[in-house]
Amino acid sequence: MMQRRLLVLDDDDAVGNTIRLLAMSLGLDARCVSNPKGFFAEMARWEPHVVVIDLAMPEMDGVEVMRRLSGIQSWVKVIITSGMGSSVLDAARRSGLGHGLDIVGVLPKPLTKQGLCDLLVEIPEVVRGPSVEPKSAPIETPRTSKDDLVNAIANHEFVMMYQPKIACRTTTLDGFEALVRWNHPSRGILAPDTFIPAAENFGLIDALSQQIFRQSIAWFSQAFPDSQERLSLNFSAKSIKDFSLIDQLSNLCREFSIASERIILELTETSAMDDPLLSLDLMTRFRVKGFHLSIDDFGTGYSSMVQLVRLPFSEIKIDRSFVVKGARSQESNTIIKSIVDLGQSLGLAVAAEGVEDLDTLQYLDSLGCGLAQGYFIAKPMPGEVASRWAKERAVTA
Ligand code: C2E
Numbered sequence: 001m002m003q004r005r006l007l008v009l010d011d012d013d014a015v016g017n018t019i020r021l022l023a024m025s026l027g028l029d030a031r032c033v034s035n036p037k038g039f040f041a042e043m044a045r046w047e048p049h050v051v052v053i054d055l056a057m058p059e060m061d062g063v064e065v066m067r068r069l070s071g072i073q074s075w076v077k078v079i080i081t082s083g084m085g086s087s088v089l090d091a092a093r094r095s096g097l098g099h100g101l102d103i104v105g106v107l108p109k110p111l112t113k114q115g116l117c118d119l120l121v122e123i124p125e126v127v128r129g130p131s132v133e134p135k136s137a138p139i140e141t142p143r144t145s146k147d148d149l150v151n152a153i154a155n156h157e158f159v160m161m162y163q164p165k166i167a168c169r170t171t172t173l174d175g176f177e178a179l180v181r182w183n184h185p186s187r188g189i190l191a192p193d194t195f196i197p198a199a200e201n202f203g204l205i206d207a208l209s210q211q212i213f214r215q216s217i218a219w220f221s222q223a224f225p226d227s228q229e230r231l232s233l234n235f236s237a238k239s240i241k242d243f244s245l246i247d248q249l250s251n252l253c254r255e256f257s258i259a260s261e262r263i264i265l266e267l268t269e270t271s272a273m274d275d276p277l278l279s280l281d282l283m284t285r286f287r288v289k290g291f292h293l294s295i296d297d298f299g300t301g302y303s304s305m306v307q308l309v310r311l312p313f314s315e316i317k318i319d320r321s322f323v324v325k326g327a328r329s330q331e332s333n334t335i336i337k338s339i340v341d342l343g344q345s346l347g348l349a350v351a352a353e354g355v356e357d358l359d360t361l362q363y364l365d366s367l368g369c370g371l372a373q374g375y376f377i378a379k380p381m382p383g384e385v386a387s388r389w390a391k392e393r394a395v396t397a
C-alpha cells in the first residue's frame with residue numbers, strides 16, 4: 001500500500017521533528033520544514049496528503065501560509081497547531097475554512113501523540129490509504145434545480161414543523177417557531193438547509209415564504225385562537241427588499257384574526273443587511289405594524305452589536321452553537337453570559353436555542369436568559385402534534 005505523506009511546517013525544529021516522528025510511528029511517511037519557502041517547495045515536489053502548519057512563525061505566519069496554500073491547491077488536509085490557546089486556534093481554523101481549505105482540526109501545543117492520532121483517524125484514507133471501493137459511497141445530494149422548486153411550490157410540497165419556546169424560569173409556553181420541510185415526492189422529507197439557499201438564489205424565496213407564512217398562521221390561528229402564545233417565522237434576509245411582504249403578512253393576520261403583536265419575525269444577520277437604510281426602513285415598518293423582530297443566530301455574524309443597536313429588534317436569539325456547547329465550554333459560557341447582559345441592557349428579550357438538557361436550561365435561567373428552545377423541551381413537531389403537546393402540557397401544569 002502506498003504510504004501517505006505528511007509535511008510539517010514549524011519554525012522550531014525540535015517541535016517539527018517530534019511531529020514527524022509521531023506521524024511516522026502512526027505509519028505515515030513524514031517530513032518537516034522550518035520555513036514557508038521550504039514548505040511550498042515540498043508542496044510542489046513531494047505532494048503531501050496532510051500538512052501540519054504552525055501559526056506563529058517569524059517570516060510568514062500560519063494564517064498567511066494557509067491563504068497562499070488555498071491559492072495553489074485546496075484539497076490537501078490541513079492540521080493547524082499552535083501554543084496560542086484555543087481562541088486563536090479556533091479563529092485560525094475559521095480563517096482556513098473561509099479560504100476553502102480542508103481543515104481537519106487543530107492541535108494545541110504541547111503536543112501529544114494521542115492528540116495527533118485522534119486527528120489522523122478522522123481521515124481514515126490517510127491512515128489506511130484510500131479504499132478502492134468505499135463501503136459507504138458518499139451519498140450524492142442531487143442538486144435542486146429551479147424547475148424542481150417552481151414545481152414544488154406549485155404542488156404545495158412544503159410542510160411545517162413547530163418547535164416550542166418556553167420561559168426558562170417558569171417553563172410556561174411562550175410560543176412556537178415555524179420550521180419548514182420539503183416533503184419531496186422521491187427524496188423524502190428534506191431539511192431547510194438543503195433547499196432554502198437554492199430558493200434564495202433562484203429568486204423563489206418570496207413565493208416560498210408566502211406559502212410558509214400562510215400555512216403557519218393558518219395552523220396558529222386554529223391551535224391558539226385567543227391566547228398569549230406567539231408564533232416565530234423565519235424571514236430570509238434576501239426578502240429584505242420585498243416591501244410587499246409587510247402587506248402580505250398584515251393581510252394574513254387580518255384574514256386569520258391574529259394580532260400582529262403575536263408574530264415574531266426572525267432575521268439572521270447577513271450581508272443582505274448591508275443596505276442599512278433599506279433594512280432600517282423595512283424593519284421599522286414591520287414594527288410600526290405591530291410585528292416583533294428577533295435577531296436570529298446571534299453571535300455568529302460580523303457586526304452583531306452594530307446591527308442590534310441600529311435596528312429595531314425586540315428579541316435576541318443566541319445561536320445554538322454556543323448553547324449546545326454551553327456546559328462544556330468556558331468560552332461559550334462567556335459568550336452566552338455577555339449576550340444575555342447585552343440583551344438586558346438594551347431591554348430586549350433573550351432566547352437561547354439548542355437547549356438539549358436540564359443543566360443548560362437551569363444555567364440559562366441563572367444568567368437571566370428569559371426564553372429557551374431546544375430538543376430538551378421538544379423537537380420540531382407537525383402541527384397537530386404540536387397543538388396536542390401544548391394542550392397536554394397545559395393540563396398537567
Ligand atoms: P434556525 O432558525 O436557527 O432554526 C433552529 C434550528 O435548530 C432548526 O433546524 C431546529 O430544528 C434546530 N434545533 C432546535 N432545537 C435544537 C437542539 O436542541 N439541538 C440542535 N442541535 N438543534 C436544534 P432546522 O429546522 O433544520 O432549520 C435550519 C435552518 O433553516 C433554520 O435555522 C432557519 O435558518 C432555516 N429555516 C427553517 N425554516 C425556515 C423557513 O420557514 N423560512 C426560512 N427563510 N428559513 C427557514
Ligand code: CA
Binds near residue numbers: 177234266296
Ligand atoms: Ca430561527
Ligand code: CA
Binds near residue numbers: 319
Ligand atoms: Ca437560530
